[in-house]
Amino acid sequence: MLFSFRTRKRGSVTGSNMNNEELLSISIFDGKIMHREIIEATKNFDSMYCIGEGRFGRVYKAELLSGDTVAVKKFHSLPHDEMTDQKEFLNEIRVLTEVRHRNVVKFYGFCSHVRHTFLVYEYLPRGSLATILCNDEAAKEFGWDKRLTVIKGVAYALYHMHHECIPPIVHRDISSKNVLLDSEYEAHVSDFGTAKLLNLDSSNRTMLAGTYGYVAPDSNSLSSPIPSTFGNLKYLTVLHMFQNKLSGPIPQQIGNLKSLNKLSLWGNYLSGPIPTTLCGLTNLTLLPLYENKPSGPIPNEVGNLKFISDLELSENQLSGPISASLGSVVDGREIMVQFAKYGPNDERIHKGRTVKSISMTYETGQEAVALKQTCSSYHEHSSLKTNNLSGPIPASLGRLGNIELLHLYQNQLSGSIPKELGNLSSLVDLELSENQLNGSIPASLGRLSNLEMLFLRDNQLSGSIPHEIGNLSKFSELNLDENQLTGVLPQNICLGG
Structure with missing residues (x-):
């Protein structure tokens, strides 16, 4: 079992006053005690304490004996030879140890154990931006002044990662799900599992990663069929693939993208019938399919x-x-x-x-x-x-x-x-x-x-x-x-x- 909890304050803290210290100083605690306290606070990660779920794990709210509240991201348990979660876990630790910014979620520590692998963050009471935007009542309270505050916060965080961190950090999964809000609607960027630290001595190009909210036309002119797996990107809102050399039929699976509001496929070699599943995308506002070869x-x-x-x-x-x-x-x-x-x-x-x-x-x-x-x-x-x-x-x-x-x-x-x-x-x-x-x-x-x-x-x-x-x-x-x-x-x- 491996525990690590970061501190913001220098110097040691004695046992007599440790309950008065900020949670950021919990590294003075015995790792086993801290682990046990989180397990007890979530009743061994009972679903009633779950406040979110993603591809690699669930997030739990844990109220500790000290009175502090933390968010615990517990990774899914997988067979030993499946390393995807482990890579995200280690990558997130690596990136978060490099970032110190008010608009990046605070990272308190982690636990790596055969039974439980989790990360510990500050708890942000208003949850994700996606949650607010999907709730009609909450969205009404989310006025333009608050929205501007969120936009600025995300921009400050990205500027810090791109220009002030050495090496620069590219998040690669900025979406409304990964922008958390505190009680004052201040934005905090989270979920760095797919982030990348750039090598300044080489050119860098990465594959698509994370939750796609916008896919722009590829500058090198794609020339293969549209992958049917695009239908799995359920949070995609904009998909632009116009003026390429894409061929074959339009995948019926694109009809699974219920959040899609813009789909632009014009200027390709797409053929076959227009899938009826596209007509189930009831949020769609833009659908240019001209200059292709669909029939029927x-x-x-x-x-x-x-x-x-x-x-x-x-x-x-x-x-x-x-x-x-x-x-x-x-x-x-x-x-x-x-x-x-x-x-x-x-x-x-x-x-x-x-x-x-x-x-x-x-x-x-x-x-x-x-x-x-x-x-x-x-x-x-x-x-x-x-x-x-x-x-x-x-x-x-x-x-x-x-x-x-x-x-x-x-x-x-x-x-x-x-x-x-x-x-x-x-x-x-x-x-x-x-x-x-x-x-x-x-x-x-x-x-x-x-x-x-x-x-x-x-x-x-x-x-x-x-x-x-x-x-x-x-x-x-x-x-x-x-x-x-x-x-x-x-x-x-x-x-x-």
């Missing part, structure tokens, strides 16, 4: 993504109808979808009364498709860009009274421009260029009082230019090139501002 339909469960603000599925190989449930998305700001094959004139697109933009542009692709639903209650931008859409423009698009941007250019759309588009009173940008539209320009477009840009170039439009177009006082760009228009140029267009 969009899952019907996509409507479960109630907080999605950016859903980008363009420039893929998706097919089939758009799920009606997409109209259930309540927080959409930008939805961009590409489809290769659809049935014509799906009226579900018109259920989203406050859609603010739709954009559908060109791609060489499979057979002709019709405009489909990309609506949500609060869209500002929606795009089915990079397609080979065909057929007429549905007149029912004129019901989208709050739409601000409508892009249907670079497709194979045919037929006339619906006069109902003149009902889009909020429309700012209308682009229908590079299609096969025919007939005349509807005079109703002159009612679009907020229109600033109108692009109708490279179609087969005929007839005269309606003089009502000259009523659009906010016009900044008008392009009618490469059509079959006849008649005179309306004088009111030439009046200028």
